[in-house]
Amino acid sequence: MSEIIPEVSKDGLLDLGKKLFDERRVDYFLGYKKGTVRFKTTPLIAGKGEDLQELWVEDFCHANLSLYLKEIKGRVGILAKGCDSRSLVSLIKEGQIKREDLYIVGIPCAGQVDPGKAAKAASCEPEEMEEISRRGQEFVIRANGQEKILSKTQVLLDKCLCCQYPRPVIFDSLLKGDYVAPVLPAARAQDDLRKKSVSEKWAFWSGQFERCIRCYACRNTCPACFCPRCIVEENMPQWVSPLPAGGDNFVFHLMRLMHVSGTCISCGECQRVCPMEIPLMKLNEKMTDDLRELFDFVAGVDLEKVLPFRTYRQEDPQDFIR
Numbered sequence: 001m002s003e004i005i006p007e008v009s010k011d012g013l014l015d016l017g018k019k020l021f022d023e024r025r026v027d028y029f030l031g032y033k034k035g036t037v038r039f040k041t042t043p044l045i046a047g048k049g050e051d052l053q054e055l056w057v058e059d060f061c062h063a064n065l066s067l068y069l070k071e072i073k074g075r076v077g078i079l080a081k082g083c084d085s086r087s088l089v090s091l092i093k094e095g096q097i098k099r100e101d102l103y104i105v106g107i108p109c110a111g112q113v114d115p116g117k118a119a120k121a122a123s124c125e126p127e128e129m130e131e132i133s134r135r136g137q138e139f140v141i142r143a144n145g146q147e148k149i150l151s152k153t154q155v156l157l158d159k160c161l162c163c164q165y166p167r168p169v170i171f172d173s174l175l176k177g178d179y180v181a182p183v184l185p186a187a188r189a190q191d192d193l194r195k196k197s198v199s200e201k202w203a204f205w206s207g208q209f210e211r212c213i214r215c216y217a218c219r220n221t222c223p224a225c226f227c228p229r230c231i232v233e234e235n236m237p238q239w240v241s242p243l244p245a246g247g248d249n250f251v252f253h254l255m256r257l258m259h260v261s262g263t264c265i266s267c268g269e270c271q272r273v274c275p276m277e278i279p280l281m282k283l284n285e286k287m288t289d290d291l292r293e294l295f296d297f298v299a300g301v302d303l304e305k306v307l308p309f310r311t312y313r314q315e316d317p318q319d320f321i322r
Contacts, residue, residue: 013057016105016173018049020077026103027074032061039115039132043068057175059132062112062157064267066091066223075101081109082179083159085168086265086300087223093303094263096226106168108177110134111152111160114272119143121154152182158281159268169301191282209249211276214242218270218280224260231255257283262291262307265300 013031020026033044033054041060045068046052057079065078066087080088085106091097119126124143131142132155139155141148153161160182167179193204216232219225232242232252240255241248257264266288271280291297295308295316 013055013105013175014052017046017052017055017077020103021049025075026077028072029077030065030068030072031079032056032063032065035060039113039126039129045072057107059113059134060115061107061109062269062272064221064223064269067221067269069097069102070223070226075103077103077105079107080104080168080171081107082163082165082168083109083265083267085170086165087267089170089300089303090263090265091223091226093307094226099303103173104168104171106171106174108175108179109160109166110178110180111156111163111182113139113155114157117157118150118155121150122148156182157268157272159266159271162266162285165301170303191285193282194286206246206250208278209253210246212244212249212253212278213276214244214249214252215275217273217275219256221269221273222256222260222264223267223269224263224265225256227259253280253283257287261287262297262299262309264288 017029017031020029027047029044029046029052031044031046031052032041033056034040035042039060041056041062043063043065044051044054044056046055061079061081064084064087065080066084069076069078069088069091078088085104088097088102088104092099113132115126115129115132118132118139118141119129122129122141122143124141128143129141130145131140133140133142135149137152139150139152141150141155163181163183164185166181168174193201196204216230219230232240240251264284264287266281266284268281268284270284271278274280288299291299291308297305297308
């Protein structure tokens with residue numbers, strides 16, 4: 001039975017973390033700590049209770065911590081926002097991690113702030129922002145000694161504006177708090193690109209992928225990318241060049257999209273870390289909607305449901321395969 005922690009406080013979380021170490025229920029604890037740059041956090045990998053003093057559960061907890069479970073072996077305690085918990089479900093289903101090795105602490109998330117987006121909306125440079133604070137349903141941005149009031153859609157990460165699972169779908173302990181999506185479904189913006197013609201979509205993505213420098217930040221930060229060796233690094237035979245080139249860039253991104261189909265939960269990390277600001281979430285969300293429509297499948301919400309490409313049903317689309 002899941003334990004409800006009385007308050008969403010650092011002290012309460014610290015007590016739980018220390019208890020897990022004292023009872024030898026975990027070997028490590030994954031969380032967040034303040035970064036060296038303003039409005040940023042960095043992953044905290046605690047190996048003992050004393051390391052948890054730096055634990056941080058306020059704003060700017062952007063990273064999907066499930067990524068690090070591919071490298072950390074043993075029993076792990078981990079903080080999980082609603083979206084992150086779906087990655088845990090996907091990784092368990094893919095056999096990458098074991099449920100019994102995890103102690104999952106669900107944390108409430110009112111949407112994560114995108115500092116770059118906030119700076120643009122406030123007509124300033126990110127370095128000029130002195131403070132970002134919540135005020136009810138709005139945000140107050142202080143820059144150059146002046147305040148500006150912004151809406152959630154102007155400040156939050158794009159992925160947070162379409163959040164459908166604010167409450168973790170899997171957990172062992174759940175911090176008390178408001179598990180409510182930042183934006184109501186009726187207020188969510190639709191992707192206008194989907195309404196355009198095929199030629200317009202081709203032109204859009206061709207332009208986007210031409211800018212890709214193939215730094216592989218999207219791949220390296222993706223919890224669903226867990227191949228021991230990526231196909232772009234194979235050279236016998238070489239299926240696609242690892243260097244940035246228009247055609248090969250297109251192949252890489254679409255190939256990666258198809259490869260993570262059914263495992264990707266649209267956590268948005270690929271788009272967040274992209275130095276060229278390529279809107280990869282447009283692809284992820286389209287894939288998510290197609291899987292829901294064609295296979296009645298949503299990634300990361302059900303430990304028991306078989307992955308869509310590992311099963312066959314008579315009612316599946318594509319008559320030619322029957």
